[in-house]
Amino acid sequence: MVAAASATVVDVRGLTQVFDDPLVGSKITALNHVSFRVRQGEFVSLLGPSGCGKSTILNLIAGFLEPTGGEIWVYEKPVRGPAPERGVCFQEAALFPWLRVLDNVLFGPQAQGRRDDITAKALELLRRVGLEEFKNHYPHQLSGGMKQRVAIARLLMNNPQILLMDEPFGALDALTRLQIQEYLLTIHQEFRKTVVFVTHDIDEAVYTSDRILVMCARPGRIEREITIEEPRPRKREFLTTPDFLDYKRQALAVLWGDKQSEQAV
Amino acid sequence: MLAIVLPVLLLALWTFSSTQHIFGAGLLPTPMESAETYIDWIAGKSRGLVDPFSGTWARNVAASFLRVVIGVSFAALIGIILGILIGRSRAVELLFDPTIQGIRPVPVTAWVPFTLIFFGISPAAAISLIFIAAFFPILVNTTAGAQHVSVAMLRAARMLGASEAYLLRRVVLPSALPQIFTGLRLGIGMGWVAVIVAEMIGVKSGLGYILWQAYYWNRMDMLICTVFTIGVLGFVSDRIVYVYARRKFFWASR
Numbered sequence: 001m002v003a004a005a006s007a008t009v010v011d012v013r014g015l016t017q018v019f020d021d022p023l024v025g026s027k028i029t030a031l032n033h034v035s036f037r038v039r040q041g042e043f044v045s046l047l048g049p050s051g052c053g054k055s056t057i058l059n060l061i062a063g064f065l066e067p068t069g070g071e072i073w074v075y076e077k078p079v080r081g082p083a084p085e086r087g088v089c090f091q092e093a094a095l096f097p098w099l100r101v102l103d104n105v106l107f108g109p110q111a112q113g114r115r116d117d118i119t120a121k122a123l124e125l126l127r128r129v130g131l132e133e134f135k136n137h138y139p140h141q142l143s144g145g146m147k148q149r150v151a152i153a154r155l156l157m158n159n160p161q162i163l164l165m166d167e168p169f170g171a172l173d174a175l176t177r178l179q180i181q182e183y184l185l186t187i188h189q190e191f192r193k194t195v196v197f198v199t200h201d202i203d204e205a206v207y208t209s210d211r212i213l214v215m216c217a218r219p220g221r222i223e224r225e226i227t228i229e230e231p232r233p234r235k236r237e238f239l240t241t242p243d244f245l246d247y248k249r250q251a252l253a254v255l256w257g258d259k260q261s262e263q264a265v
Numbered sequence: 266m267l268a269i270v271l272p273v274l275l276l277a278l279w280t281f282s283s284t285q286h287i288f289g290a291g292l293l294p295t296p297m298e299s300a301e302t303y304i305d306w307i308a309g310k311s312r313g314l315v316d317p318f319s320g321t322w323a324r325n326v327a328a329s330f331l332r333v334v335i336g337v338s339f340a341a342l343i344g345i346i347l348g349i350l351i352g353r354s355r356a357v358e359l360l361f362d363p364t365i366q367g368i369r370p371v372p373v374t375a376w377v378p379f380t381l382i383f384f385g386i387s388p389a390a391a392i393s394l395i396f397i398a399a400f401f402p403i404l405v406n407t408t409a410g411a412q413h414v415s416v417a418m419l420r421a422a423r424m425l426g427a428s429e430a431y432l433l434r435r436v437v438l439p440s441a442l443p444q445i446f447t448g449l450r451l452g453i454g455m456g457w458v459a460v461i462v463a464e465m466i467g468v469k470s471g472l473g474y475i476l477w478q479a480y481y482w483n484r485m486d487m488l489i490c491t492v493f494t495i496g497v498l499g500f501v502s503d504r505i506v507y508v509y510a511r512r513k514f515f516w517a518s519r
Binding site for chain 1: 415421423424425435436442490515516
């Protein structure tokens with residue numbers, strides 16, 4: 001595969017994250033020596049139960065948090081705070097409710113003081129996510145799936161090299177979710193983005209990813225790595241093949257193992 | 266329909282008690298007499314007598330209204346900027362907040378002697394008192410609004426490339442605006458309290474001054490007219506801001 005020969009883009013080295021627990025007054029180890037690499041153009045999912053620290057990893061790569069231990073290197077530079085090269089898609093779309101759809105999409109380039117033909121590009125991106133005719137709507141007038149599509153257009157406007165996605169489709173109904181996953185796959189294919197995708201949905205991870213890092217909780221760690229060999233572009237039919245079920249079974253085995261060991265404790 | 270039941274009842278009670286001289290003869294004017302006084306106050310067509318209040322309505326309403334606008338505007342300008350900074354910066358909060366919280370409980374009326382000493386019998390005394398009265402509710406609400414900007418929205422703006430200054434202007438400020446307007450409404454209400462107090466004591470024009478003159482000359486009809494006017498002006502200025510905010514911040518109600 002092409003991806004195998006590509007350069008490392010995200011390099012997570014021995015990441016350890018310890019939070020203070022204000023209730024108990026003790027410390028919680030959210031992540032314990034987590035290391036992995038993501039290559040150029042690769043689609044990698046962090047899959048795990050809630051509380052396994054997968055969102056924490058994403059927030060650390062995004063630069064929203066500072067690691068208490070270990071390092072994150074992106075394009076051979078250590079991460080120091082958020083930057084437009086690392087675009088983040090949030091659980092809730094996090095659009096600015098006082099701005100129209102078009103102005104939301106224009107926020108990034110405007111924040112960076114760009115004055116070139118940004119409106120034409122914004123309209124083009126809105127057309128790509130099928131929302132050009134909603135450009136003058138406000139976010140509260142849109143459905144959940146439409147909001148996430150605007151959020152994706154807003155991201156792509158900045159032309160980020162890496163997309164960090166934190167359970168972006170978790171709140172959507174099954175059909176909308178499938179549609180928007182296909183959008184994302186098209187975008188990944190076409191724009192050659194590197195994607196780090198956080199999810200607790202096994203189907204979603206298998207369907208979209210080149211590689212799944214299955215995580216376990218207490219302390220958060222990567223338990224297993226599953227490579228999905230299915231060629232791209234992925235077809236809907238993949239969802240019902242024996243291969244798909246087999247990948248799903250592998251992931252479930254790890255996740256269930258975690259549950260059992262938890263009960264043993 | 267239900268809203269007018271109580272006003273009609275009060276008007277009936279007023280009519281009854283004034284025509285039956287419940288409070289003694291000549292003390293409480295009838296609604297009709299008060300209405301005549303009001304028309305004379307506005308239009309200045311004196312009823313045969315020389316009435317010092319005749320035709321002075323517009324001048325005094327304008328004077329009070331302008332003072333409230335100027336005082337509240339200054340309070341808003343400083344209160345909003347300082348509130349945003351206190352809400353977003355721990356250092357600014359530590360620098361200002363303890364002092365502000367220490368001064369805030371002082372009732373606005375307690376500042377009247379100070380404003381008179383500093384500004385004398387002048388409109389500046391009223392404006393400075395309005396400023397003090399309106400400043401604290403605007404500041405406190407702005408601070409709260411700035412502190413409660415959603416983390417996801419701040420993160421979204423940062424990863425889209427916004428600098429801290431840009432963030433304050435284009436995310437924190439608009440996000441806090443609904444609450445800032447709540448502060449503004451409270452501030453305007455406090456501003457009307459302050460302008461009446463200040464004009465009764467320290468200024469020779471405005472509705473507070475008229476109120477005090479009406480009391481001094483034992484003009485119960487003018488007292489009623491002035492109190493009515495103050496109520497209407499307070500209500501109208503609050504409504505203007507409220508309706509504007511409702512239209513502008515439709516997105517905040519969700």
